[in-house]
Each structure stands twice: as structure tokens, then as C-alpha cells.
Amino acid sequence: MVQAMNEPARVPVPPALAGILFSCLSDVDAWNARVRTGTAESPQPGSALAGDDRWSSELTVSTAALSSLQVAVDNVDALRTVILDESEPDDPVLRTRPWACYPLMRAALETGAQAVWLLAPPARATRVARRLSQALTDAGNEDRARANLGQTDVERLPNRRAQIEAVLASRPELDAALATSRTSPTQVLKGAQPYIATQHLLGLWNALSGASHGDWWAGLSLSTPTATGAPRLDGRVEVSLASTPERVILLYAVVCDVVRTGWELWDERSGIHV
Secondary structure, three states: EEEOOOOEEEOOOOHHHHHHHHHHHHHHHHHHHHHOOOOOOOOOOOHHHHHHHHHHHOOOHHHHHHHHHHHHHHHHHHHHHEEEEOOOOOEEEEEEOOOOOOHHHHHHHHHHHHHHHHHHOOOHHHHEEEEEEEHHHHHHHHHHHHOOOOOOOOOOHHHHHHHHHHHHHHHOOOHHHHOEEEEEEEEHHHHHHHHHHOOOOOHHHHHHHHHOOHHHHHHHOOOOEEEEOOOOOOOEEEEEEEEEEHHHHHHHHHHHHHHHHHHHHHHHHHOOOO
């Protein structure tokens, strides 16, 4: 089998899914307004997140959660420009590509789920411990990247460990094992899953990750293969991959649902009502 690259297809938005798509786009517009105007900038005094931040000291839960939501919004907004031609506002046209939309979907899904993972647990001790674990992981990832770039003069991990130990010393009710362990996208997605209506988030993230890396199995699972000609003399068949409009819209809706859940939790925990 030989893959042929298609030109991006331009197709009308399927009427049966137009409501789903335009509802998502309305949410994306609202989220964009929030992250660009600072509407969701700080937790209200007395809110659950304000209390979380007191516990977590410099490694504030609110900063990490809002950062995850901002990254997710940037990706779903960029994804909109990839999959939709809105030059004629009354008659938008859907673009379908075999690969380019999936890295953006993956990034939005992962960062949206990260916000849910941080904010959803009902217990403050769990939310704060997860934030400390995330901060430790972030520092370790930075040190590894610096080492791979030949920059070994600065290490973030020792200082980050000291910050976390200081928080743990002041808050003995925190789970030290959780706070001092590194987390992973798999753990985040599994931890977020109980709070999100769409099932099999981890499997979807696996498929989107595979497609982002150009894995053939993922392309076949997310796109529709079509033979473009007769078999060659060597027995191989030329195949093109294309994302169907229905699949693109439904995947976009799933990703937006995860981000929407993150914003709902942010509003609940921060005491902000919009």
C-alpha cells in the first residue's frame, strides 16, 4: 500500500451537524474573549481556588489550571482556522485534511483534560498534591530538554523539589507520595475521565498522538482510505487518506467538550460567574 497526499477538500458543513459545530464555535468565541480580556484572571477571595493557592504557595493551582485552559483555547481556535473557511460568514466551508488537524486536537484535548484533572477533585488536598506533581514533572522535563540541547549549567529540579518539600512541611494533610511523583498524560487523562461525558479519552488521545506522529495505524483509524487506482505491477495499491466532514466535526466537538468542562470547573472553583 502506498499513500498519496490529497489536496485539502472543501465541502459544505453537513446540515445535520451544523448545530453542533456552530455551538462549539460560539463557545470558542466566548473563551477567546475571556483569555484575551482577563475576565478569568484571578480567583475570587474566599473561593475554593483562593484556598488552594494559599496551600500551594508559589506553585499556585489557579495559575496552572488557567494556563492549561489558555493553551487549550489557543489550540481549538487555531484548529478552527485549519478546518473552516469563514471568508463567507453566511456560508462557511469545511476543509478536510488527512493529517494537519490532529496535532491541534491532541494538544487541546491534553491541556483541557489537564485543567479538569487539576480542578475536578472535590478535596483540596488532592488538587494541591496534583499541582505539586505537575510542577515537579514540568521542572524535570525542562532539565531533560536543556540537557539534550547541551545546556547543563542550570537545573530546575533541585529548586522545585525544595519548593514542594516546603509546601509538604506546612501541610501534613497532603499526600506526599502523590506530590513528589511525576505525572504523565496517561495519568492526567485517566484522572479527568470520570468528570467528562465522552468516554475513552485515553484511546482517543492515543489515536490523535499517533496521527500527529504520522503513524499509519492512526491515519487509518481517524481517516477514510480510498484506493486511487489499479494495483501496481508489484502488487501495491495507491491509497489516499481523507478525514470525513462528519468525523472532523465530531472530534472537534469532543475536544471542545473537554475544554468546556475545564471552564465550568474553573468558574465553580474560582467563584467567578459569567
